[in-house]
Amino acid sequence: MAFVAPPGYQPVYNPRIPYLGPIYGGLREGMSIYFQGSIPEDITRYFINLLCGESESSDVALHVNPRFDGWDKVVFNSRQNGSWESEEKIRDMPFSKGQAFEMIILVNSQGYQIKVNGQDFHTFSHRIPVERVCALQISGDVSIQTINVIGVRRPVTAGAHLPPVPYSSMIPGGVSPKRTIIIRGMVPYGADRLSVNFLVSRSRDIAFHLNPRLGEGVVVRNSMTGGRWVAPITMHPCTMIVFVSQMSIRCGNQKFKVFVNGQHLLNFFHRHQPFTEVDMLEIEGDVQISYIHF
Template sequence: MFVAPPGYQPVYNPRIPYVGPIYGGLRSGMSVYIQGVIPHEITRFNMNLQCGESEGSDIGFHFSPRFDNWDKVVFNSCQEGEWGSEEEIHNMPFSKGDAFEMVIIINQEGYQVTVNGQDLHTFNHRIPVERVNALQIGGDASIQTVNVIGGGNPAGDQIGGNLPVMDGQPIFKPPVPYTIVIPGGMSTKKTIVIRGMVPLGANRFSINFKVGSSGDIAFHLNPRVQERELVRNSFIGGSWETEEREISINPFLEGQYFDMSIRCGNQRFKVFVNGQHMCDFFHRFQNYNQIDTVELEGDVQISYVHF
């Protein structure tokens, strides 16, 4: 059975305060995705990307929204117990009682922060990013999902042969419908990770693995929300083939987030949702290495897509 390596496994509903490792450390090109809710009664919360899991570790990036008469967001770093100079903005992107999605994109310049799809601030590196290997969250926020995305997985050799191949940059909040070119085309062990939400009133949506030159759909994954069904099929040579509908779980409910990973194997696609195996789809299009695009369409909101 495929189990995502720790570096790609989301953390759900962590108890706050939370401290957890970033396997292999941070590198440019990686991102940290956090989804949660701001309580009505909140003073402040913080997120630290730090150089170790112990208290007193150096902090490469300190992020602290503070709710008072002068609402602001503070950014800083801490080395050898000494805080650096604060950077702050007074454009508070969080609202009490509301859900949020936050992404910290690590690039060569620093930490680029977006909240609910809007750029907030870039904090330049003060500590070499390669030293950063842990995430700490404290304060009053309610966190539902934490995921470290991208950068490969240097711990992979310790895990064995079940590694997914992840070689693309994550795409955050793409509009739907959306077509994505698969980096390098489809291959064995290549995995696509999709984080999204089924909006209220949704009817159906689909994820199509396609051969761009012919329009053939090698794998059509079609959650039908109102019917509570998950249809799988293929469209080859101008016609649909036999539908498959049996599933072990149905995670696609109105108003619910989902984390999906779809992995290509020699014989089949394996689909996992929220850490559980949902279904397999055996290859009907034998030259699956000709699959070069993924198409997202229908009633779904996408937080990010990552190959």
């Protein structure tokens, strides 16, 4: 039976701008919104709004507005009852014309912490309770490739988790042919490496070690038996360099198959026999996990 993820975990790819869409389940402290996009050469300005309703006239809890107008700046604000409040102008421009960017809005107890290309940029203090936010609006001179809400409000299907890293869990029922494990999350800008291990719990043998080394630009695949690593296999990681929204690891009779964002990335032929002894999953390194489905 095919697995369909709940709507709150679905990333948005290549949305048409202007964009207006819901944030399923709303926001809360500890969540974050990830944007991957690019700025055109002829940009004037664009904005991102966190809305308290699903219409353009709704209250705005956060307004992020980069302006390229000769006095380049980013303006932050909020709007209540149809009236804009006091602006916070940051006369610094972290975005570059003609360049790609990554932006993360992290929700904390103080406000919205904005990071651009891995660097802290500004924190906008809460003026409206974050629990009222239920929609996202984007308009202006910008191209967006990915929007992903990390750490959704609550799991809505069996098998869903919001786990810390490092992560370790038994795989209910163990690994079997045609079984697929789905991992969703975010690899932040500037991350170095992460690892996903499929283990035999009783021996601690690692049947499949998947190790994207982002700083080196390779993915290492390996196994460990009796405390010793076997000769690794490496390859270029393609779509895993900066951001992973979904990784699926499917077990077959001969090999593990790894897919990233629906695209086949690599295979790893079984070295541990029988592979059906694999019954544990471990995840470590530079990754923020939003969802795991066994």
